[in-house]
Amino acid sequence: MSCHALKVNDLSVWFETDSGRRQVVDHISFSINAGESTGLVGESGCGKTMTALAILGLLPTSGVGVSAASIEINGKDISSLNAAQRRAVLGRDIAMIFQQPGTALDPVFTIGHQISAVYRRHFGGSKKHLWQIMLDSLEAVGFSRAEKIASAYPHQLSGGMRQLAMIAMATVCNPVVIIADESTTALDNSTKSLILKQLERLQLQHKTAILLISHDLAMVRQSCRNVLVMYCGRLLERTDCQSLYSHAQHPYSAGLLSCIPQVSANRPPRISAIPGQVPSATDLPSGCHFAPRCIRVKPQCQQSVPHFDSEDDRAVACFRPLS
Amino acid sequence: MSTPTPPTKPPLLEVRNLSLSFHQQEQVAIDRVSFSITAGSTLGLVGASGAGKSSIARAIMRLIKPDSGEILFKGKNIFMMNSQQMMATRQRMQLVFQEPFTSLSPRRTIEQSLLEPLQHFAIGDTNSRQEKTRQIIQTVGLDHDVLRRYPHQLSSGQQQRIAIARALITSPDLLIADEAVASLDVSIQAQIIQLIQSLQEELGITLLFISHDLAVIRQIANDVAVMYQGQLLEQSPADTFFSKPNHPYSKTLLSFTNNKAPTSLPVENWRLDRGRTTAETTSNCVFARSCQVKMPICDQLEPASHQIQYRNQHPLGPHYVKCHLYEEVNTNDT
């Protein structure tokens, strides 16, 4: 049990609205081992970001409800911490890389200042020591002239370089867990690949656990060992990446896979898409939430919720899984 | 599906030697770009962000004025048109943007947004216009009840469908899609690609499809043009391009899509998303700095655009490469 770098147990998030409760994360449980990457995939509005924010405890307190049996980092429960205790954990044990590197960095401070501020907050140290630590972290993400980058302001860097600086900031304290929320979505393919490579390298070095949130299965495949498929706040499938790509079990996972356009020398067949769209959290269909869009739907799907085994390595919440 | 258009067909759109610099930022946006699109076909314009793709789209729509060059629509230079001719031409070409949410007027209903082009071009009367909006809504796969809604009440996929509907409502000949699927989820991206493909089949519309994503280009385009720092580096039929890219930059781009990123490249060398300033000399190859097969000549002389000659294959269309590597092998079967 203690071998899990991150273990989330029975996490739920909901919004309190005038028209009642809107469940956005619905009793999910998962765990990530040290040194492993897990992808959390699903369409926008499936509760991926809410899951991340709930783990970090960054959700606003008014209008939003969060409950969890436990959220453990290296066996230590962080779900019951108060605000001050949580701040001590954020950045040191668990760090987040956001989607927009442009807005996640403060434009009035240099990159170096912002990175060393994170380290100083948790470990302190002399100015010289901080500076060295900061340079090391910049070099670790692949900058060969770290000093120059350190003295630059965010707007002087390109989007890709800013995102790397964000990664340097997230890794400066050697956290146990990094959550990357769509952190390469806004970038070009080429930059995206390079950044994922750097993240992978860091992970190997420091045995960090990474939760990679994305709607892009192609990217998750590139850099994750395990994958969780999420839809309307529920986990639908958990498996390792290889088997997901060779034979996805849940029709939703299969549908997501078929959406990815492929580059090939010969003209590829017409792309196929999942019909319909994600239902809004205010009127979720009963039974399996995916049933109305599913091609393999049967009457049972609309009446009862398929069981999702939270202990097994491979699990699928479906009455008629593909095999 | 991929039937090559016969080369005898006149191009619907022809861009000749188009150049544009943004003087305030002293940045070269478009540098002597020439290409043409045959009626009914799709040209995929690919390149990193900041390569000047959007500037070309905006120049064609006459939203920005280029410094020099010609844009011919159906054989007529759009910069020489009088306002009446321009009005008629504007009706025949439309643009779809990247961000579905910001491309719709937030305080106008979907119906008002869709009716606007019809009213502006004085197409039909009130009844037929309303009929037309209902039709187009169906064509893009939505229900009539979205007509009364506001953009923020729709999902991003629906918004993008509306943006496409607005572009199609005047039955244009040319549709320019500027990163139209880039900000969408893969699942919605697939839906929109499907929609564009089927619309093209139904309506025989000509498409300039701008994207940084080669996989998406592969799905849609008949021809591919690769852009880098304002210049076109390679232009070829899609099938040729994806089986045998010639320019080193094209090869780099393709290698990234196959998920094989070179780790050897130091980060500072990714100047892929940096523009070029007007002060920088153009006496060299623009790609020389990042090129892995750079020769001494690349730093000294700007290569010309060569047409690759094929001895054995029957070409689907001309294949141009702007690289010194191909000067000598010009006549060889590459």
Next chain:
Amino acid sequence: MMGGAWRRLKSDRYGMTGLFIVIVFSMVAVCVWSGLLGQGWSDVSGNRWESVSTTHWFGTNLLGQDILQRTLFGTATAFEVGLLVTFCSTLLGTVMGALAGWYSHGWLDEVILWLKGVLDSIPFYLFAAAVAFALQGIPWAMHLAMIITFWTTTARIIRGEVMRIKQREFIEAARAIGLPSIKIIFRHVLPNTFHVLLVQASIVFVAAINTEVILSFLGLGIQDGVSWGLMLAESSQEVLAGHFGNFVAAGTSLFVLLMGFNLLADALQDALDSRRATA
């Protein structure tokens, strides 16, 4: 969109208090305009400096005029000034700001910015005095002075908004079909500045009432009728003599109305915040 804003406003207790105050005062103003209240403001109905009684709720002034009547009439004056100045300066500011923002960095923008710079650099009360002096005898001199100076803030805000909005793609879409600029500004740009305008207008309204009081106090204010400012001007002598009627009545009314308006403006700003509206 507006429905959501109203719902948010309704749940804001301070905002609703402000709205209530504003409504009460504006009803008083309407009653004065329609001749139901405050008509006896100039009648001498008692002795000088009578104290509070059932006939004179707030007492009388130096000339024996009823202070309540004068306060009520002053409310109408305040609204008259507020509405007129707000309407004209907002209209002027919107048009100027929209033109400057739409043609930003062009010559029209330069001219408007220069004009705004000149007006903003003149000390306001000096300028108002100059205008009032130049237009001596014209009853609207004070209003005009305020309109000429107040539009600049609105114009600056609208200019910024327009510059931001005109980069949105729906504007390009409108330009792509060849819609003329003026249509784009009025149909697509300005409706999206509505929430800023509403808040700004409420701020101008408060400033106008405030300024009227100060200008009247200085003797540069309204020429005809009575206002809270004139009452306060009167009271400056009376307070020394121990008569607080004018001072309390006009001061309290001014304070309550301005506070109501400020509460409402704050609540409006929150309720119309487009970020919250889209969330």
